[in-house]
Amino acid sequence: MTEILTPAKPLSVSPLKVSQPVGASLAFLGLARTMPLEHGARGCTSFNKLFFMRHFREPIALQTTAMDQTTTVIGADGNVVEALRTVAERNQPDVVGLISTGLSEMQGADVPRTIKAFRAACPQHAGMAVVPVNATDTLGCLETGFALAVEAIVDALVPEGREAGQLRRQVNILAPSMLTPGDIEELKDWVEAFGLYPIVLPDIGDSLNGHLTADGYSTLTYGGTTRADIAQMGRSAATLVIGRSLGRAADRLKARTGVPDHRFDGLMGIEACDAFTHTLSQLSGRPVPPRVERWRDQLRDAMVDCQFQLGAGRVAMAADADLLASLSVFLSGMGMETVAAVATARAPVLDGLPLDSVVVGDLEDLETLAREDLALRGGAGILIANSHGAEPAARLGMPLVRAGFPLYDTHGGHAREWIGYRGSRNTLFDLANTFAAVYREIAPYRSIYWQGTPRDHETPQ
Secondary structure (H helix, E strand, O other): EEEEEEEOOOOOOOOOOOHHHHHHHHHHOOOOOOOEEEEEEHEEEHHHHHHHHHHHHOOOEEEEEOOOHHHHHHHHHHHHHHHHHHOOOOOHHEEEEEEEOOHHHHHOOOOOHHHHHHHHHOOEEEEEEEEEEEEOOOOOOHHHHHHHHHHHHHHHOOOOEEEOEEEEEEEEEEEEOOOOHHHHHHHHHHHHOOOOOEEEEHHHHOOOOOOOOOOOOOOOOOOEOHHHHHHHHHHHEEEEOOOHHHHHHHHHHHHEEEEEEEEEOOOOOHHHHHHHHHHHHHHHOOOOHHHHHHHHHHHHHHHHHHHHOOOOEEEEEEEOOOHHHHHHHHHHHHEEEEEEEEEEOOHHOOOOHHHEEEEOOOHHHHHHHHHHHHHOOOOOOOOEHHHHHHHHHHHHOOOHHHHOOOOOOOOHHOOOOOOOHHHHHHHHHHHHHHHHHHHOOOOOOOHHHHHOOOOOOOOOO
């Protein structure tokens, strides 16, 4: 049983987590022709939009109701109605995600009632779906905000019915916030290899994977799960749920449609990938395709190639709960030791991990734990965290492997693959290369490595 520790600190010194409204907005960015609308201050939305643009390096569809000190006190219902009217008239989206923030939650905004006021004032926009999400900044993290948005999308856009299995080759996939656009592309290739048609909710692989369109600039999302596909999810043969954080969304989808589901905490490592592949084979009634068998063989070979570099390697990591759990199980399977683990929020998936303890905290907690391990045992280690981990890693003298959100100091981080046989293989290579670079800087390997070859900054005597 993993011990979950919560430090009693009065404030976060080195923040790790990202707020719930960012997670909720990210979920809506995976829907086609959609506009996320944050009900809060203009500056907060601008900050969130900057995070997205630096991470994905793409134009981002995101609007605000622009609350100020006056509307915060006397009420901002008019701001919401006017913002919805403006978005509908100028952008004509299929879906608007209306996301509350810490400011509107503190003000006590009644978002469903305000939506009714908009419907009464603007009946001409009845065809535009408005999906409300309560996602205050004061609770949770990006992962929980994302999950809340997926639950709201299911409630608002998936019709109730009992037509499960009518489309025998169609499967639903509930994709969590820990998956990158590259992961989503890999996931769809994996499912399609068995002759199945996947509806991914939400599909940030289609909307945020760095593609140019013939239509040019759009004020809405550049792709994603269509509203028509979401309406068809109740006719699928099964739902594949990735990540424990989407458990409640999966429960709601099953209750509304009766579609059976299969749940996976993660898709990293050969055991997790084999379980997913076996499920796809059963659903499709087909044997495992030769190309998937080859992907598996390539991962097995990479495990053999990297075992000496990674075995007994020490890692400190900080991430949202789903990603932390998936990575820790994967690394444990390679014989690596996680000496420090920090999660952004308490979650059920943290229980039962192959770790002695997990701290719910920030990067200061991670740095403290990693420093204690280095002082106790010394030697090589690496740190896994988002780009905010760069400074702690530099102070610790440890290399940083960037994972999670945001990744603002690297190119292509949002597009790389972590999951599946191929993603797991690439992750092993990245980790092995990182450890190899660390080991080369440790005596006596450093002196042997540079024997007879002066360093770039040294002048031969």
